Amino acid sequence: MTLAQLRYLIAIADSGLNITLAAERVHATQPGLSKQLRQLEDELGFQLFVRKGKSLDAVTHAGEQVIERARIILAEAANIRSIAANLRNEARGELRIATTHTQARFALPAAIAALNARYPQVSVHLEPTRDADVLARLEAGQVDLAIISSAGAAPSSGISLPAYHWQRVIVTPSGHALAARARPPSLTDLAALPLVSYDSSLRPDSSLRRAFAAVGLEPQIAMTAGDADLIKTYVRAGMGVGILAEMAVHDGDADLDALPADHLFAPCTTWVVLRRDSVLREYTLAFIELFAPHLRRREVARVMAGDPAGATWTHVPQWRHQRESSRALVA
Amino acid sequence: MTLAQLRYLIAIADSGLNITLAAERVHATQPGLSKQLRQLEDELGFQLFVRKGKSLDAVTHAGEQVIERARIILAEAANIRSIAANLRNEARGELRIATTHTQARFALPAAIAALNARYPQVSVHLEPTRDADVLARLEAGQVDLAIISSAGAAPSSGISLPAYHWQRVIVTPSGHALAARARPPSLTDLAALPLVSYDSSLRPDSSLRRAFAAVGLEPQIAMTAGDADLIKTYVRAGMGVGILAEMAVHDGDADLDALPADHLFAPCTTWVVLRRDSVLREYTLAFIELFAPHLRRREVARVMAGDPAGATWTHVPQWRHQRESSRALVA
């Protein structure tokens, strides 16, 4: 058993059991991986994968267990390398972030630009990921941090740091009847209209559906998309009334009317999630602080070091304020 | 960075920074370790050890961190090997146990003999360890399980399973005045006599001292030893009255009188302690069950798999009953 074998094993598992693809990803040749995999299986004395003809078809039960352990080993090996890189003030490296479209498109650009200005040698990889898979990719060690939103409590896995709070807004084509009224729209008003929102609102336990259900209503969701830009496009096209994150509405949307909806829906929190027991590179702490200035690197480092109480982050900013201070840091 | 390098690193750390000794322990040559250590340091870009002349003098601060991570890596690698060995019903291997003298001498022989009968290919290593170091050796991965007693709650580190409860007994040369009385001795009686007990009773917070302190008395501890046999020897020699674990008194001690002391001192519990996240070999579960039959392998395995509730082990036997059922298993 060697670290290289374990790395190949994980690469194969993460490439959908395609050895050729895995070989490209680890910058090696396909026969090399094939052989090393066989050697590992020989040494352990059982199959890690189920073969169907020559191809890999599935992961063995024991294979799952080994992969789980191998991920820990590789993560700790990466941790050791991080300790080393931090110690010699290495400013080069990569930062892999798993996040949703809304964060990537509207919340992160300022922080990433600021990071790039300070650490030009760090290449940032924004990994586009479906909401449900974000935490899985973090746990699997495929990314260094995850940025994800929730309407309620912090995500259960990993270490979650609250970055900012935000509200939903109601978006209509400009001049729509809803915006013309004197009083703000109610849930009853909305339930009578076709809605356009995120894919996640199709889940029966989504905070959107729960808000309606709490007053005995059911929304008509005319269409969903994973992407705030698409939602706005279809709102413009008259498909219905959009309900989306306030971050997604900006100055360029002059042809849309945005009405606050904080009186209708629960507030949301965007979290920075880190893998437990991971050693962060210096620039990762810097990035977190650029993204959410109240997450000071000293305190984050202390929490990661296992300080059980840690900081409790009592003063989490609202979205708008957050942005202003972030811009100040860029300047 | 290779697994071998990390293994050498840990061996050096665990050999008191003596490379020659470490080399013997890992069955390799000293120049080999020396070179691999240097290569690892070169790759990481900093010193893991502080040199004084040519010798290793201390561990660097960063070295501590790397060693901590390396221990995890090696433990997980061992876990993978255990998964493999279990899967092919490998009945060969070793079982390393860190425990105190009393357990090794009086509680373990039956279980170890029974294990040996069932798994003759498994070599058991009883690692003699001072009370205070038992858990450290477990955490460092130097042993597979620890067996240790406490008067109160379970040890904080690792996963603790209660094996049995026991009481202390008062031991005197046969015919001693204390044994001749009608009523059982009180703490006041004992405080007036020179006592012989375990080294650990010198600690100001030991359960022995606390029992006396609770009624405003201070015991006269004439001498201590780490070893129940030594205590009995010196009781025979008239040094004083012995206070020791009931397990340590058996049929061969006809020239001693043993008086129960459960009305004077808090009951103790002996625990089997396992490293969190460790994969146990099949025979390790068997051993635990032989040692404490109520710790059934199914339930132990479930607790180790991370079942948070797990079994709660409500029926922990007293020492004497425990032994009878254990003998039954041997037969």
Place this chain on the structure above:
DNA sequence: CGCGTTTACGTCGTTCGTAACGATA
């Protein structure tokens, strides 16, 4: 017939042990 895996083979790099050297107490 293309995609993906395995087998075969030659080269290169690395590890490891032996032996000699060096430093330190």
Place this chain on the structure above:
DNA sequence: TATCGTTACGAACGACGTAAACGCG
């Protein structure tokens, strides 16, 4: 002078890449 670590060297092993063969859809 004994102990412990480093340097030097040669042999053996193992990993890797290229090239060709094999199976499957």
